[in-house]
Amino acid sequence: MKNKNFLQSLKCSFNGIVAYFKSERNAKIEFVFAILAFALGIIFKLSKTEFAVLSITIFFVIVAEMINTGLEKTLDLIDKDFNKDIKFIKDLSAGFVLLSAINSIIIFYLLFIDKILR
Numbered sequence: 650m651k652n653k654n655f656l657q658s659l660k661c662s663f664n665g666i667v668a669y670f671k672s673e674r675n676a677k678i679e680f681v682f683a684i685l686a687f688a689l690g691i692i693f694k695l696s697k698t699e700f701a702v703l704s705i706t707i708f709f710v711i712v713a714e715m716i717n718t719g720l721e722k723t724l725d726l727i728d729k730d731f732n733k734d735i736k737f738i739k740d741l742s743a744g745f746v747l748l749s750a751i752n753s754i755i756i757f758y759l760l761f762i763d764k765i766l767r
């Protein structure tokens with residue numbers, strides 16, 4: 650089952666990203682928001698540094714949600730019945746997704762508010 654070389658690893662990673670965006674409802678919403686945010690960045694002519702901040706923020710939200718999805722699926726394999734430890738880990742995982750979303754709102758505000766109101 651192990652990947653034989655770098656190309657095979659890359660293909661599996663790419664398949665994982667595609668499967669995530671195809672199967673998860675939140676992923677589709679994030680994808681649309683990411684495209685909109687990058688489009689706004691181009692429209693409002695963000696500087697290179699501002700674009701870097703925007704990019705890190707967007708990727709951070711998506712990566713957090715991917716880790717959350719992976720954790721949820723793993724935990725569901727372990728125990729589908731009520732389990733207080735699983736509840737703790739799932740709530741924690743949902744918590745870091747929420748933090749990444751709050752961070753993205755702050756960054757979005759800081760990057761765009763002056764440009765939108767100008």
Ligand SMILES: Nc1ncnc2c1ncn2[C@@H]1O[C@H](COP(=O)(O)OP(=O)(O)OP(=O)(O)O)[C@@H](O)[C@H]1O
Nearest residue numbers: 675717721728729730731732733735736739740743
């Ligand atoms: N096996 C379990 N034992 C105890 N609580 C659970 C269990 N599975 C889920 N929960 C509770 O239900 C919540 C939602 O879990 P679920 O796996 O359905 O995530 P979800 O609704 O897909 O979340 P997201 O919106 O992040 O995709 C968890 O945060 C947790 O509080």
